[in-house]
Amino acid sequence: MTDPLLALISAIGLVALACLIFWPSYGLIWQLRKLKRTNEKVLIEDALKHLYHQEYKSLIATLESLSGALSITNDHAAKLLTKLEVLGLITSQQNGFALTADGRSYALRIIRVHRLWERYFADETGLAATEWHAEAERREHNTTLEEAEALAVQMGNPLLDPHGDPIPTPGGELPQQQDMPLTDLPAGELGRIVHIEDEPAIIYAQLAAQGLHPGMIIRVQDKSAERIQFIANGEEVRLAPVAAANVSVVTLSNGHEMIGPHESLSSLAMGESGVVLGISKNCRGLQRRRLMDLGIVPGTTISAELSSASGNPKAYNIRGALIALRQDQANLVYIHRQEKAS
Structure with a gap:
């Protein structure tokens, strides 16, 4: 004979299991369906971005280029392209x-939302530059148009993302940039960096x-064929051509001059002083605001006072307060060295 208590417990367990699996909006089946829809939406949007980037670069989007960009099989890419065509988002062409x-x-x-998020991470957070793109990729698919516009207004409607790419307008306009890869800039000529490609991540880093x-x-x-050697901020930089090709530049007329070289705050020896000229544009977001809040602004005199046993960090006298800065932070502060009084 079945124990009534055991039967009751079993029944309750079955009901609980059924709820766990089938409960509307929260059950496993509903969650799996939601995940499938989300993944499908992400693939559709990533595919559209790929086709647009190919078009922007005057290249043809193919089955193989899509499967490679999205890291999916050719069969999966073919099904995705078929769906996009049924939705009226793409058309088949000969090639x-x-x-x-x-x-x-x-x-x-989608590109507008992505670049707005990248700009936000660069200017408003302490997120490392190598993480902006991946985090924006995660946010772009779940951000509504209203949220994107609020984000743009919060930042003063920026025109460029932190890599130098133009941010599409709300109306979908995107200006073409007349630039060239650094590898095409002739030796001896001046150029201004207008864009740094953030993929692949290893080269961007x-x-x-x-x-x-x-x-x-x-x-x-x-x-x-082995390297591109150039001067940037007064320092010699050497890049392999594959890395230099990810840097886009525009040529400058002879009327422009090189900026720098600047000495950095980290170059001061103990007891030496310098006057702040500025903070590197490569210092953004919370880190830049922190340095400025410490009084590191143009015209401030800073002296190196103390050093740790390893030499990093060092303590600097900034407006009467001793502030410890790591070498990578001090490297971002440009100074004019003051001569010691004789």
């Missing part, structure tokens, strides 16, 4: 695929580590 007007508008909305940023004026010294 590949192209966006329709609706598809282009959709792609530009290398460029960020060199302190390169949009707006920086450079002069190419030497070019070969």
Whole structure:
């Protein structure tokens, strides 16, 4: 004979299990369906972005280019392209695929949201530059148009993302940039960096580590199949051509001059002083605001007072207060060294 208590417990367990699986909006089946819809939406939007970027660069989007960009199989890419065509977002062409007007508008909305988030992370947070793109990728698919516009207004409706890319307008306009890869800038000529490509991440990390940023004026010294050598901020930089190709520049007339070289705060020896000229444009967001809040602004005199056993960090006298700064922070502060009184 079945124990009534055991039967009751079993029944309650079955009901609880059924609720866990089938409960509307919260059950496992509903969550799996939601996840599937979300993943499908992400793939659609990423595919549209890929087609737009190919179009922007005057390249043809193909089945193979899409599968490579999204890291999916050719079969999966074929099904995705079929769905996009059924939705009226793309059309088939002889050699590949192209966006329709609706598809282009959709792609530009996603690109606008992505670049707004990148600008936000750069200017308003302490997120590392190498993390802006990935975090924006996560946010772009879940941000409504209203939220995106509020974000834009909060930042003063910026025109460029932190990599130098133009941010599409709310109406879907995106100006073409007349630039060239750094590899095409002739030796001896001046150029201004207008864009630094953030993919692949490993190359972007290398460029960020060199302190390169949009707006920086450079002069190419030497070019070969193995390296591109140029001056940036008074310092010599060497890049492999594959990395230099991810830096876009515009040529400058002879009337422009190189900026720098600047000495950095970290170059001061103990007891030496310098007057702040400015903070590197590569220092953004919370870190820049923190340095300025400490009194590190143009005209401030700073002296190196104390050093740790390893030499990093050092303590600096800033407006009468001893402030410890790491070397990577002090490297971002440009100074004019003061001569010691004889």
